Amino acid sequence: MTISSDLDLDLETDRAESVPHWWRQAVVYQIYPRSFADSNGDGLGDLPGITSRADYLRELGIDAVWLSPFYPSELADGGYDVADYRNVDPRLGTLDDFDAMLAALHARGIKVVVDIVPNHTSDHHEWFREAVAAGRGSQARERYIFREGSGPSGDEPPTDWVSVFGGPAWTRVTEPDGSPGQWYFHNFAREQPDLNWDHPDVHADFVKTLRFWSDRGVDGFRIDVAHMLTKDLTEPLPSRAELELIPRDGNHPLIDRDDVHEIYAEWREVFDSYDPPRTAVAEAWVDPSRIHLYARPESLGQAFNFDLLEADFDADQFRRIITDNLALAAQSGSSSTWVLSNHDVVRHATRYGLPGSSAESSAPTRHGGEWLRRGGDDALLDRERGARRAAAATLFILGLPGSTYLYQGEELGLHEVAEIPAEERQDPTFFRTEGAEIGRDGCRVPLPWQSDGASFGFGADGAHLPQPAWFARYAVEAEEADPDSTLHLYRRALRLRAELQSDEALEWIETGRPDVLRFARPNGWHIVTNFGDEPFALGGGDVVLASGPSAAGEVAGETTVWLAPTGGAAG
Incomplete structure (x- = not known):
């Protein structure tokens, strides 16, 4: 792994700071700190571990890092039970370690977004x-x-x-x-009591928190369950059955209330008081017709689009989702966000390799939940097909206008880890449902950096969640040495995306086949994804990147290619 020179780092910093509205088409890499890199061998990833991998992140080609919670926590919910919003969990480092990490990433032109959890605190707060x-x-x-x-x-x-x-x-x-x-x-675990956002102390303390991290130099915030803060608990309280019948139109007692935007207007004043303004993105699981409210410039400014997390590998679904969400982005004046994996869902390389991951099948393993409950039976999982489809879907979304969020390890093609013994699981969902729901531990297993060793290079002696033996072939070390690896594909894609960036628009090009999508960007760059099995003739254009091998002049099944105008850019 190369080490950046001071001159290189100065150039990266200058270039990053010169780009206005960097977040609109940024590639943001989500780090789950406890599972990224362990610097002291205690089994937990930490902030110095992230700093030690700063050059890896730079070489990947991302624009920003989003850090899941690193605050003091009893880990009742993977750090989303926060005991102190203005400090670092001592197991993960110190505020000085945070500053060093921030400086290392900024020096490499990488912005930093931190998670804010405003709906609830830890019961240890x-x-x-x-x-x-x-x-x-x-x-x-x-x-x-x-x-x-x-x-x-x-x-x-x-x-x-x-x-x-x-x-x-x-x-x-x-x-x-x-x-x-x-x-x-508590909307979530019993260790996560909900805050009362009618209380002025709550408002004042979160403004203090936003300024604390902004003053330290963070570039933006990801707002956890942004749609659940405000509540109307006027008595008599409805029953569960009555609650489920109440429309979620802005007046629901618990979810997506209109008055939550009064909080975000207050926060927007804080964000805009900095130069450049701090950014924010909402995690808001709401009706699509209301997502634009969170993405407005007077509110948080951007909101996650989760539709692809629930979609099959299917052309009709992808086209509808893309079209709808670009329209919603235009309605809010923001840019859309695209994400295929994160810390809460089964990794997309696994989802796409299971029965039910295409429109032709309705098997109960769809989206991975049933597969996990069956113990991760490899007889059901076609790993190669899942990896092929995952690469195709990733290149598809990286070609779209808007920002793309990547989840740590997807650049290695990692699959979900199913083989975690019950006694080693950590997700509260597993315990509160008595194992009926397996939970999210499988996508939070620490990353493999080397092909051997007690923790595959994650740390010295072990990892807080068990890593399977098959991680060896997905290790960074192994993929660095293989020019055809998923890691090298991501690096090429991110480098080319930066070179070919254009206005936030696309035009659908009809292909004559329902299983093939093609769109053009304003600079003449085309993206073609074949969701089917039969090859598709491209009919012109220079292939500058492909998610898999294809014969000349065509794109193979379950493959994406990027095309530049003849004589144009090459990757």
Whole structure:
């Protein structure tokens, strides 16, 4: 791995800072810090580990890094149970380590986006500990959502609501005098009590947090469950059945309420007070007709498009999703976002290799959930086909206008890890559903950097989640040595994308085949993806990049090619 010279780093920094609105068509690489690189051998990835791989990230060709939570946490939910929003988990480093990492990435022209988790805190947060200790009717409890229980003696939860992770959405506390007490609301794990966004302290503290990280030099924020902050818990509270019947049109008691945008207008003032303005992207699982509200310039400015995470490898679905989301981006004035894998879903190389990953099949393994529940049976998974389709889909989205989010390890072609013993699993979903839902551990297994060793180069002695033996052939070391590897394909694609960047527009070109999509960008660059099995004749243009081998003048099945005008750019 080469080491960048000071001159190279100065040039990278200057070039990155000279690009206006860098986020609109950026390639953002998501790092799950605890599983990226371990610098001290304790089994957890850390901030110095990220710093040690800064040149790897530069060579990959990304524009920005998005860091999943690195804050102090009891890891009840992989770090999304935050105990202190303005510090670093001591197992992952220090604030000085954060500053060193930030400087190393900035020096290589890489922006840094950090995760903000505003819906809930950890139950170890000082506010929540204070709330429990203060007792009924205290000001401290008003920062959260406490209610008396139902039933004659308050022994039942206030409602029959179920949390996202399974099980009741209410947990009872013990009062300071030792008696059974009130119940607090948590949309997620019991260790993640929801904040009360009607309380001014909550507003003020998050503004303080946004300024804390902005002042340190971060470039933007990813807002976790941005659609769930505000709530209307006016009594009487609806039952679970009644709640499910309430339209999600801006007035739902818990989800996607119109008044959440009052918070983001406040945050936008903070973002815009910096030069350049800090960016933000919303994780908002809402009806598509409402996603533009989060992406408006007066709100967060951009919102994730999750549709491709739920789509099959299918031309009709891809075209509809692309068309719809470009229209939504135009409605908000933002750019769209494209993502195929992240820390919450089965990796797309696996999804596309399972029955049900194309329109021709409706097998129950669709999207990987049932496959995981069956123990990851390799008789069901066609790894080669999954990898081929994943590469084709990746080149397809990298050619689109808008920003693309990559998830660590996908550049190696990693598959989901299914073979994790129950006693080594960490995801609260697995435990709260008593194993009925396997959870997300399989996409969070630490990366393989070397082809051998106790943790494949992740750290000295081991990893916090078990790595399978087959990781050896996907290690960075192995793929560096193979010019036909997935890693080299990603590097070529990102380099070429940067060279051929153009206006945020596309034109669909009819192909005469329902399983082949072709679009043109304003600079004359064409992308053709064959979602079918039979080759497709290209009819002109210079192939500058392909996700797999094809005969001259055509694109093979389950393959994407990038075409430049004859005599144009070459990759």
